[in-house]
Every structure is written in C-alpha cells, then in structure tokens.
Amino acid sequence: MAKRGKNYNESSKLIDRHNAYSTEEAIDLVLKTSKAKFDETIDLAVRLGVDPRHADQQVRGAVVLPHGTGRTRKVLVIAKGDKQKEAEAAGADFVGGEEMVAKIQSEGWMEFDVVVATPDMMGVVGRIGRILGPKGLMPNPKSGTVTFEIEKAVKEIKAGKVEYRVDKASIVHVPIGKASFGAEKLVENFNTMIDTLIKAKPAAAKGRYLKSVTVSSTMGPGVKVNAQKLMD
Structure with missing residues (x-):
C-alpha cells in the first residue's frame, strides 16, 4: 500500500x-x-x-x-463550411475538417479536452475512433458533442x-x-x-x-x- x-x-x-x-x-x-x-x-x-x-x-x-468546473477546456470542432466559421465565432480553440483528423492520425496530436463534430463529419471522425474512444473523447449525440448546433455546444462546454x-x-x-x-x-x-x-x-x-x-x-x-x- x-x-x-x-x-x-x-x-x-x-x-x-x-x-x-x-x-x-x-x-x-x-x-x-x-x-x-x-x-x-x-x-x-x-x-x-x-x-x-x-x-x-x-x-x-x-x-x-x-x-x-473552474477548468478551462480546450475545444476542437470538426466541421465544414459555415459551421467552421460558427465554431470560431463561438470561441472554439481548434477548428477544421479532414485535415484535423489527419493531424491526429499522423502526428498523434491531442492538445484538446473535448471534440465536437457535426453529424455530416462523423464518417471522417470514425477513422480516429480507436484513438479517441479509449480516452473518452469520441463525439457522441448523448453528450451533445455530435450536433449542428455548434455555437450552443461550444459555449456550453466553455461555461462548464x-x-x-x-x-x-x-x-x-x-x-x-x-x-x-x-x-x-x-x-x-x-x-x-x-x-x-x-x-x-x-x-x-x-x-x-x-x-x-x-x-x-x-x-x-x-x-x-x-x-x-x-x-x-
């Protein structure tokens, strides 16, 4: 002991x-x-x-x-088009599309605490399921991290x-x-x-x-x- x-x-x-x-x-x-x-x-x-x-x-x-919670959490948003702009305006720390998935795959980049993704990007995000899953970082509709309501999701995470x-x-x-x-x-x-x-x-x-x-x-x-x- x-x-x-x-x-x-x-x-x-x-x-x-x-x-x-x-x-x-x-x-x-x-x-x-x-x-x-x-x-x-x-x-x-x-x-x-x-x-x-x-x-x-x-x-x-x-x-x-x-x-x-008293802790500032770094948010990665995986989306495309206008949803990327919405994420940036809402205060997301990192925003991107397929290139973010590639960065995690090839570089082992993990400088974030939460991943939010739009439903149309989940096919791409699925490629890194084996990396995100064991760390509890895989986006999930039940926790509100798979959504088209990007602004709401980011602001709520930042609010605690x-x-x-x-x-x-x-x-x-x-x-x-x-x-x-x-x-x-x-x-x-x-x-x-x-x-x-x-x-x-x-x-x-x-x-x-x-x-x-x-x-x-x-x-x-x-x-x-x-x-x-x-x-x-």
Missing part, C-alpha cells in the same frame, strides 16, 4: 469513515482537508445500482453545472458543461469545481449533478440506485455522503 503524506493522514483524522454525512457537512470536511498548495479539484464519485454490461442500464449524458458516464465498476466520476469556489457554490454544483443522475436512472435498474456517494479533493481523503437522503 502506498505511503500517505502527513497532510493526508492529518486530514483523515477529521473524518469518521463509518459515518455518512449530509451534503453540506461533507463539502465542509472536504474543504477543511484540502491542504495542497494548489487549488485542488473537488471530485464526486457515485456508485450506481446498474449493470453497465447491459445496454439498457447505461448512464451517460452531459450537464452544465451552475458554477462551472461536464460529461458523465458510468464506468465498468458502475461508478460515475465527475469534477464539481475547485476548492476556491467555497462551500455554497460546490453544494449547488453537487446538487445539480446528483439531480441529473437521478433523472437519468434507467428503467431497467432495479433495487437501490444511489449505492454510495463520495466527495474528495485532489490530494485529500474521500468523505461519504448519505446517499439514501439524496433519494428522499
């Missing part, structure tokens, strides 16, 4: 690992235990009562958090839109802001994300849906939130 640092061990003493806290208490504890010298990201991990091996139990989508999807272990991991946001804004972002996940519950999911909810800072220990109360 990896040896933990002094700050982590001191922080752990503040948290009762057998207790599940209210949202407000959990966020306060995470902020108290965020002791790094940089502005730590606050992460949310939710274990869902779904079996992601089944197509009808997939949980995936995107949501604009009220206060964003986050994509979420359940992983093989049935867990959704998402950032809900930075420690510098303070408790009030983090609680609002947390509640928006939880409400979104509850609304995304698949009809095929049986039993308890929110199995565990944990918040943590980049370098700090996890704090459990009372998942049952969130469903009430």
